Amino acid sequence: MYDAPSLENTLDQKAIKIAATDVQVYYGDTHAIKDVSVQIQDNTVTAFIGPSGCGKSTFLRCLNRMNDTIDICRVEGKILLDNEDIYDPKVDPVQLRAKVGMVFQKPNPFPKSIYDNIAYGPKIHGLARTKAELDEIVEKSLRRGAIWDEVKDRLQSPGTGLSGGQQQRLCIARAIATEPEVLLMDEPCSALDPIATAQVEELIDELRANFSVVIVTHSMQQAARVSQKTAFFHLGNLVEYGDTSQIFTTPVDPRTESYITGRIG
Template structure:
């Protein structure tokens, strides 16, 4: 995919991967997400922006049912992955999360070797038949995560010994090793320095060729740089959703404009 092409024209061509309709989230008595409708397109980077506490991370965690681990959290409405409701009682969240992977704010490599970190997903999901296949997956994922050259000589050393940026790329490699269809990223660069951030952003742009990526970010510049679609959340509402260029240059809602120009948030 050529970076010089105008992203917006490509987006239109891509199919719908995930669809959210009238999604509500309650934390106990707190109504955290109200009536959110979003379409996540295939092979597209979608950015969720908004001030702290606006619900963007909460909504992201609904997309692979990570909120299930919080007992007081209730989700209602319709959330479809390729036309199938992921909150259907027949759906196993474990199986869902293999298709909708997640990368977290703070790099969280397991206290295992670099190899075992990446091989973790394929192993638990039984994706490989032998060691050679697993080796191939680990190598290709580390390459995709632009980490291979840095770690190929020390795959057996612990993942916790890497630098912050390397750890985060290791976590991305770990997430794509299960070959998910959608990759969720919850402020993946907030714990990184500018150089590591640039590397991860470049990586996200490359990942777009294979996955649909959803990224939550605090940085509007980051959203503008990496995404094709942007959703602006405010106080649990989805205020505006559209092409990134349009949201940043010509926002339709005064709240979006205030946020982008730095008056709120």
């Protein structure tokens, strides 16, 4: 819906931001992700689609090593971010997560003021030297999160008091505030109503100008609306990956076609 044809044509010239090769993920004895190789481009929205439990969220969490926080989870294979292996022992997962921001399924603002929610990341990473700089970051992030006009008069009121859609945009603004290079979104609209969803989708499209966005979604319409690249996961395998228009119109794999037309999933 938001796709500009001129951008479509230039896709192939874009740099590769993340390159995953033969990634395997195990939860205890369960083999959750099998041999996934995918190349995610910069300044592009990439959608992961697939039925529940197909491993798309698990794979997403590999990209910023959030799976490290789960004791029984084990990741094998190679994931390069700007040609650096993020699973290299020398890489600090905490630093990595500042570079690869994440937005979660349910809006999870901290029990702090709206201002402190945004300022949390910059404070931790020491991005602002003065209060004025911090104010500036907060305002910029809230503007980029398309929520500034709604909250500018109540920055000190708690973030938990906002509506669901506002909370999710606040969380996106919070993720942007640390100046990440990649933004991972795990079903960011599943807890939102259609109006809030439309606002968030519009925002995702705008974010593409500065970030590489990876979004997991259950809604194929959403994937078609917001993404330029789509990856279809099924039972832990990456079945098909390509331009969104191609996946939705002329899928190569019969499983992709079955899922898109609603026969499996």
